[in-house]
Amino acid sequence: MASPADLIAAAHPAADGFATIDAGDDDSAALRTLRRVFGYDSFRGFQREVIDHVVAGGDALVLMPTGGGKSLCYQIPALVRDGVAVVVSPLIALMQDQVDALTAVGVRAGFLNSTLDLDTRRLVEAEFVAGEIDLLYLAPEALASRATLNLLDRGRISLFAIDEAHCVSQWGHDFRPDYLNLSMLHERWPGVPRIALTATATSATRAEIATRLKLAEARHFVASFDRPNIQYRIAPKREARKQLLALLRDEHPGDAGIVYCLSRASVEKTAEFLLANGVDALPYHAGLDAGTRAANQQRFLRADGVVMVATIAFGMGIDKPDVRFVAHLDLPKSVEGYYQETGRAGRDGLPSTAWLAYGLQDVVQQRKMIDTSEGDLAHRRNLAAHLDAMLALCETVRCRRVQLLDYFGQSIDATCGNCDTCLEPPESWDGTIAAQKLLSTVFRLDRERNQRFGAGHCVDILLGRSTDKIVQHRHDALTVFGIGDELSEAEWRGVVRQLLAEGLLAVEGDYGTLALTEASAEVLGRRRTVMLRREPARPARSARAAKPRGAATMVAELPAEAAGTFERLRAWRAATAKEQGVPAYVVFHDATLRQIAADTPSSLAELSQVSGVGENKLAKYGEQILAVLAGSD
Missing domain, CATH: 1.10.150.80 (HRDC domain)
Incomplete structure (x- = not known):
């Protein structure tokens, strides 16, 4: 049987004058395919190891950052092995683009999903059974269908590729219940190799993926999580939309990018704001009808310089290589989510920006969401642990990249020189006394007056402001009234935010009131020093930034x-x-x-x-x- 590379060459003969690339007798079929089909001279990182392992029939679990070349790890084995590779892809809306990209390089590919008419579906099914395509894309939901399973039984499958494999994790940020059923691939087709791929997973999540997909014997390939072309920056949130507009005008005029917001309403308002200020922006969230979502996604993918404002429902599986920035107007719930979302910038390896506006209300809102979330105590503790790690990344005074990579168990020898804390090193200061003043205010409101209030009211008390609420409740008579005039309102809000981040304060109730924690006593009792990150004034951006x-x-x-x-x-x-x-x-x-x-x-x-x-x-x-x-x- 002719090799896939020879079949592709025969189907697409070279134009006159084309000097075909001679890989040499010693080169593998995988390398010849890489050169002939994709136009690259060599593999990157451990791509070749993964490909050789899968071509030989082995199972693999691959962790590789977005833009690192994960797709080639199953596309080349699909072309080298006999049969058709079945690719489980989570987003139906992107299958057409994935197939178009393969067709453009001469690879025979197809997909089956609900968007196809009956005649087209029958044609693709016939091509699969006859072995006339090299890759077939399916959604995980399709594998729950008896008709799909019977179809796969009729063809010759070369391998199963499970893309975005972190979706199988129960605690993952993109959990998809249908991924839990994919363990049956091994049971029904035990001789077919499987490769599971993701850009984001801690060692615990990786173990969960292996268990749930029954990949216990699979070889693990874990690449560096570092994306050196991405500049990580986290800015104090003041007027987030105006800050975002300044970023786009000053640094990314005319660039494609993604802006993430927590709520549908915020998505709509932000898209309208950008449009009103001359930015070509589109909204994307689950509240839009399917046709509008699909149209907006296609325009983002196919037009230059479009900014997509979206909830986290958007972005997984997006292959657009020239996304020059990813901005967050609300705090992500986890480092995994943050890394996955920011990784959609700069897939082409060119300089890109990951920018996050972060403030006190983000912390209050996230803590409140955890307290009111469904699930048992273990679930809420897990959510809190994820949030704590995200807060630590926001509040760190060291290199952001070092902190980020540490979370994924990777160490680097030096600071990166390409994040805000490297470009403009922040200061830390002994905030113990400030923390004691704030905690004392919360203590006196609770214990002396049996009252609880939010951060703004506590700050007003410390600054000695005789607001209507303070006068009404006679809080100007408290011993802590006016004892905090050494700090500005913005600085006090920074103190509140960081105490919440460190678990020295808690948020309770529907109104986000402040309460002490067990750890608060250590500070009030002078048994714990509190070092805080100094809130920067509005610094001029460095020339590099x-x-x-x-x-x-x-x-x-x-x-x-x-x-x-x-x-x-x-x-x-x-x-x-x-x-x-x-x-x-x-x-x-x-x-x-x-x-x-x-x-x-x-x-x-x-x-x-x-x-x-x-x-x-x-x-x-x-x-x-x-x-x-x-x-x-």
Whole structure:
């Protein structure tokens, strides 16, 4: 039987003048496929180890950061092994784009989901049974159908790939109940290798994935969690939408990005605010009808410079490589969620920003949500532990990247130089006395007056403000009234936030009132020192942080002549993608266009040496690219 690489070459013959890449007799079928089909000369990290292991029939659990090349870990085995690879993908709305991207490089792929009409479904089923496709995409829900299982029994399956495998974790941020049934793959097809892949999992979550999917004997491959091209920044929340607008105008004008909000209402208001201020923004949340969500998602994927404002329901499985920023206007519930969401920026390896606005109300709101959440005590404790880790990341005075990687069990030798705490090192200060003043205020309201109030009221008491509420309740008679004028209101709110983060204060009730904890006594009894992060004034951004990090940077970093060529190539790509009805990145990634603009190849043979130009794309687009480079229409 001919190898998949030979079948692809036969189906898409090289154009005249194309010098095919000779991998050499010593190269594996996997490497030849990588070169011929995808246009890359070598594997990255442990990709080759994973691929060789799966090609040989072994099971694998792969943790690799977004943009690290997880898809190739099952796509190449799918092309090398006999049969059809079945890929379990969680989002039906993205299957068409996943198949389009594979078709663009000459890979035979299809999907089965509820969006297909009966005739198309029958055609794809027939192709699967006949072995005329290499990859078949299914949603996890489909595997609960007897008809789907019977169909799979009729074909020859080369492997099962379970993408976004963290969805199987009961405590995961993207839990999908249908993933729990995927253990039956091993039971029904015991001889077919399985590869489970995710970008986010602690060692505990990894163990849970292995248990639930019955991958106890699988080999684990864990890559570095570091995304050095992403600049992590967490800003004190003042007027979050105005802060976001400044970020977009100053650093990411015209760039594609994602803005995450906690509620549907906030999504709508933020999208309207950005639109009113000249930003091309779209909303996405579960309250929109399916047609609107699908239309907004397609526009985000296929148009340049669109900003998607969304709840966390958006983003999983998104392959758009040129997302230049991810912004959070509300505190994520866990470090895993934060890492997964920020990882959607900079998949192409180019500079990108992860920005979070964080304030006292975020802490109060999250604590309250945990206290009122469904589930038993163990569940609430688990949620609290996740939140505590997220708060520690927000409040740290050390390198954000060091803190983030520590959470996933990875150590690095030095600070990163590409996060806010490295670019503008924060100060820490002995806040013990301030903490005692605040805790004493809460204590006296509770014990002396049998009353509880929120953070704002406590701060007003410390600042000696005779508000109507304070006068009404005679709180100006408390011994703590006016004893905190050494700090500003913003600084006191920072103290409250950090005490909540450290468990020295608690939030109770529907109104978010403050209460003491067991640990409060250690501070009040002078048995514990409290070191706090100093609330920065409104610092001018460093030159590095203020520099545009998106499309403008990509053009500016090229020589003048190459920058013009890059823009012409982008315009050609946009027109080509629109004509074909596919996202621009399906044609070529920005990184490939940058290299073409810099190298200015003058022949198909030279163009074939550019990373990302595989055999099929060379045959399909090669002459057009050379015409653009030559200045022809």
